Amino acid sequence: xxxxxxxxxxxxxxxxxxxxxxxxxxxxxxxxxxxxxxxxxxxxxxxxxxxxxxxxxxxxxxxxxxxxxxxxxxxxxxxxxxxxxxxxxxxxxxxxxxxxxxxxxxxxxxxxxxxxxxxxxxxxxxxxxxxxxxxxxxxxxxxxxxxxxxxxxxxxxxxxxxxxxxxxxxxxxxxxxxxxxxxxxxxxxxxxxxxxxxxxxxxxxxxxxxxxxxxxxxxxxxxxxxxxxxxxxxxxxxxxxxxxxxxxxxxxxxxxxxxxxxxxxxxxxxxxxxxxx
Amino acid sequence: xxxxxxxxxxxxxxxxxxxxxxxxxxxxxxxxxxxxxxxxxxxxxxxxxxxxxxxxxxxxxxxxxxxxxxxxxxxxxxxxxxxxxxxxxxxxxxxxxxxxxxxxxxxxxxxxxxxxxxxxxxxxxxxxxxxxxxxxxxxxxxxxxxxxxxxxxxxxxxxxxxxxxxxxxxxxxxxxxxxxxxxxxxxxxxxxxxxxxxxxxxxxxxxxxxxxxxxxxxxxxxxxxxxxxxxxxxxxxxxxxxxxxxxxxxxxxxxxxxxxxxxxxxxxxxxxxxxxxxxxxxxxxxxxxxxxxxxxxxxxxxxxxxxxxx
Numbered sequence: 001x002x003x004x005x006x007x008x009x010x011x012x013x014x015x016x017x018x019x020x021x022x023x024x025x026x027x028x029x030x031x032x033x034x035x036x037x038x039x040x041x042x043x044x045x046x047x048x049x050x051x052x053x054x055x056x057x058x059x060x061x062x063x064x065x066x067x068x069x070x071x072x073x074x075x076x077x078x079x080x081x082x083x084x085x086x087x088x089x090x091x092x093x094x095x096x097x098x099x100x101x102x103x104x105x106x107x108x109x110x111x112x113x114x115x116x117x118x119x120x121x122x123x124x125x126x127x128x129x130x131x132x133x134x135x136x137x138x139x140x141x142x143x144x145x146x147x148x149x150x151x152x153x154x155x156x157x158x159x160x161x162x163x164x165x166x167x168x169x170x171x172x173x174x175x176x177x178x179x180x181x182x183x184x185x186x187x188x189x190x191x192x193x194x195x196x197x198x199x200x201x202x203x204x205x206x207x208x209x210x211x212x213x214x215x216x217x218x219x220x221x222x223x224x225x226x227x228x229x230x231x232x233x234x235x236x237x238x239x240x241x242x243x244x245x246x247x248x249x250x251x252x253x254x255x256x257x258x259x260x261x262x263x264x265x266x267x268x269x270x271x272x273x274x275x276x277x
Numbered sequence: 278x279x280x281x282x283x284x285x286x287x288x289x290x291x292x293x294x295x296x297x298x299x300x301x302x303x304x305x306x307x308x309x310x311x312x313x314x315x316x317x318x319x320x321x322x323x324x325x326x327x328x329x330x331x332x333x334x335x336x337x338x339x340x341x342x343x344x345x346x347x348x349x350x351x352x353x354x355x356x357x358x359x360x361x362x363x364x365x366x367x368x369x370x371x372x373x374x375x376x377x378x379x380x381x382x383x384x385x386x387x388x389x390x391x392x393x394x395x396x397x398x399x400x401x402x403x404x405x406x407x408x409x410x411x412x413x414x415x416x417x418x419x420x421x422x423x424x425x426x427x428x429x430x431x432x433x434x435x436x437x438x439x440x441x442x443x444x445x446x447x448x449x450x451x452x453x454x455x456x457x458x459x460x461x462x463x464x465x466x467x468x469x470x471x472x473x474x475x476x477x478x479x480x481x482x483x484x485x486x487x488x489x490x491x492x493x494x495x496x497x498x499x500x501x502x503x504x505x506x507x508x509x510x511x512x513x514x515x516x517x518x519x520x521x522x523x524x525x526x527x528x529x530x531x532x533x534x535x536x537x538x539x540x541x542x543x544x545x546x547x548x549x550x551x552x553x554x555x556x557x558x559x560x561x562x563x564x565x566x567x568x569x570x571x572x573x574x575x576x577x578x579x580x581x582x583x584x585x586x587x
Contacts, residue, residue, distance in 0.1 A: 017412075120295030123560040127522030128540065132300075135544040135552045136307045212421055216526050219423045220541055232423070239427060239530075243435050250431075253424030261419035268415065 010272045018269025021262035028259055032079040041069055043076040043229040052245040062247040064238060070248055073229035074255055080230040081215060081256065084145045088210040091149030092156050093203055099153075100160025105168050105183070105191050115161065118154040126151050127213050134222045141230070144223035148214040152206050159202045163195035170194070197274045204267035208260040215256055231256045285571055289564045294347075296560040300553045301346055307549060311335060311359060355554035360546050365554035368539065373558075375445040375535035379458065379527065380520045382451050386459025387520075388513055391466025398467065399474030400497055410467065417464030422523055426457045426530035443532035454531045458523050462516050469512045473505045480504070507578035514570030518563050 012018065031038065046066040053063040061070040103114040121129070133147035164187075167173065173190050181189075215232030217223045224230045226237075231252040238249030312329040321329070330336055334345065349356065355365035398410035433453060434442035440453050477483065478501055486496045525537030536555060543551035 116291065117295065120292050120299060123292050123296045123563055124556060125518040125521040125559050125563060127525055128556060128559050131525065131540055131544055132303065132552050132556045135547060135549060136303050208419060212419070213522075216421065216423060219421075220526065220529055222541075222544060235423060235427070242427060242431055246431055249424075249427055253421065253427065257420050257424060260421070261416060264415050264419050
């Protein structure tokens with residue numbers, strides 16, 4: 001259904017970084033599914049005798065201030081973080097895609113109205129808007145995902161609008177209109193498939209943004225309850241013991257950075273696929 | 278040029294009005310009674326709470342409240358804090374200093390680094406240097422500042438003892454947070470500068486300048502950078518939104534008592550007038566900056582100077 005450039009300058013096979021990013025996202029995705037089978041201790045299991053231990057054979061990434069195994073919590077954290085990311089992305093695309101497509105495909109006052117509204121939302125600095133939404137929605141993983149996803153949606157609407165505008169005057173759209181296809185059918189069957197490569201690329205970039213800012217809200221203590229093995233929250237908890245146990249905050253940050261980087265690399269790679277040779 | 282400004286201003290005002298309206302609507306949609314929130318700690322009786330509701334005008338129709346809100350907003354009045362009873366505008370002015378200095382310092386670091394990296398990558402397009410810079414750029418925009426900030430504290434404060442890890446005040450307190458936030462913003466600036474430069478490098482006048490035998494460096498600085506500069510200003514101004522949001526997290530990491538910390542405290546205490554005030558303040562600041570950037574763009578780009586802004 002998606003139409004790539006038939007003669008891409010750099011096919012996927014010649015983009016090692018994109019493949020690496022895809023592989024990392026796949027690994028994180030697999031961990032979120034398999035984590036109950038992979039770990040033999042609970043991410044919440046404390047051990048007062050072994051707090052702030054450096055990495056060892058027992059605890060490959062050390063233990064935190066309550067003696068919990070950092071690696072186990074990191075693996076469970078993948079589940080929390082990715083859940084938040086995918087929920088946020090679904091909301092962002094679910095709101096931004098229809099708004100942008102309709103604005104771009106119809107133009108005129110519909111376009112002006114919708115895009116002025118999106119501009120107003122974009123006038124708020126992203127993270128601040130998400131924080132304000134948390135004030136309204138309350139704390140927890142779902143509010144964080146909703147706040148970040150909603151904040152990301154105007155940017156998605158903009159990309160969707162320009163993608164729709166680019167194809168709306170193509171001859172196949174005119175031909176379809178000439179044979180009497182309705183606006184819904186034209187949007188769904190012609191504009192969406194042909195506009196989809198940039199939309200896919202931007203979705204990957206937005207996943208990165210959502211992960212980064214959602215975890216930031218958790219880091220600030222506005223999201224998941226204390227003690228939750230979520231990467232941003234783990235970073236915040238480890239911060240008080242930075243001098244004695246840097247591993248408790250360094251590894252969650254590394255995992256988050258690598259996942260965001262993977263999403264951005266995939267986004268860039270997909271964009272490369274659309275560039276003609 | 279004048280007509281360009283005149284056309285841009287109502288547009289910006291319209292966006293600010295919409296933003297203020299959204300902030301009002303969000304607060305109205307929040308469950309909970311503000312009068313009760315205000316008096317909760319003092320153990321007020323229901324009749325006292327009802328009196329407070331009447332005093333705050335919360336019993337009036339929503340439309341009346343909305344018009345009054347906009348009127349107050351025009352006079353620079355952002356309401357009073359539920360928690361402290363003080364004017365929100367006063368609280369914002371007190372705490373804006375550390376945030377503005379952080380954002381400006383980070384913008385300087387990010388711009389210097391971003392433009393330099395973008396320039397180098399574009400000049401050496403397709404070489405290993407380009408690959409390296411592009412890789413650094415995407416990495417910099419993927420690293421959370423709350424992680425790089427902690428690593429910087431670990432290395433430069435706890436490890437080497439060169440710089441303080443927290444607080445605000447003199448320049449020494451500004452170096453670490455500004456560098457961390459600046460590096461985070463340099464990635465997107467570098468990418469956009471590189472893309473814009475490569476576009477300009479393909480222009481016929483660049484080929485012509487090369488053909489006249491001008492050195493590569495001269496062509497790059499005198500022709501390419503000059504042509505790429507105006508649109509770069511807009512890109513840099515757009516970074517301000519990112520910087521304001523990033524400043525919130527950076528302030529939390531480095532324990533700076535700025536606007537971000539104020540926002541955080543108000544959200545935790547559900548002090549909604551302060552949250553709304555900060556949001557509206559940020560939207561206005563952002564609109565003013567992008568307006569200023571458009572004007573600088575028009576001033577730098579002679580084509581826009583004559584025709585007005587598109």
